Amino acid sequence: MALRKIVKLGDEVLRKKCKPVTIIDPKIHALLDDMAETLHAANGVGLAAPQVGLLKRIVIIDIGEGVIELINPEILSASGEQTDDEGCLSIPDRWLPVTRPNVVEVRAVNRYGKSFTMKGEGLLARAFCHEIDHLNGRMFIDVYKEQQKEQKK
Ligand code: NI
Numbered sequence: 001m002a003l004r005k006i007v008k009l010g011d012e013v014l015r016k017k018c019k020p021v022t023i024i025d026p027k028i029h030a031l032l033d034d035m036a037e038t039l040h041a042a043n044g045v046g047l048a049a050p051q052v053g054l055l056k057r058i059v060i061i062d063i064g065e066g067v068i069e070l071i072n073p074e075i076l077s078a079s080g081e082q083t084d085d086e087g088c089l090s091i092p093d094r095w096l097p098v099t100r101p102n103v104v105e106v107r108a109v110n111r112y113g114k115s116f117t118m119k120g121e122g123l124l125a126r127a128f129c130h131e132i133d134h135l136n137g138r139m140f141i142d143v144y145k146e147q148q149k150e151q152k153k
Helices: 026-041 123-134 140-152
Strands: 046-048 058-061 068-079 082-088 091-100 103-109 115-121
Touching: 026 046, 026 058, 026 068, 046 123, 058 123, 068 123, 082 123, 082 140, 091 123, 091 140, 103 123, 115 123, 123 140
Parallel strands: none
Antiparallel strands: 046 058, 058 068, 068 103, 082 091, 103 115
């Protein structure tokens, strides 16, 4: 395993749409392992492949209950609402209140190519939304700004 460099806000790679993973080979396994190591070293909750410079639909989440690997994740359903401070390893030391759904169900493929679904509540639901946004070039500051604008209407 190896640490990968975390890309910071301003790098174009964070603004691009990622491509689905079609073949899960040893390189993808190495990437998943490296992303988990990088996430833990940075004390983060989630990390998306574009944050290590790769335009692949891969996300790693660890809210303190073990690593969750999501390949080609999709949100199946979202309900409820929660508002809390949110941050991002690509935007160090910046925390802003963001409203997200409180319960989110995702479908993804695991490292063995098997499709699965998972339901997350609270922080996990927030992490699902934040990380899947990354795969579409969307950052939490965008969500924050949109919600602030909406409030002022
Ligand atoms: Ni982030």
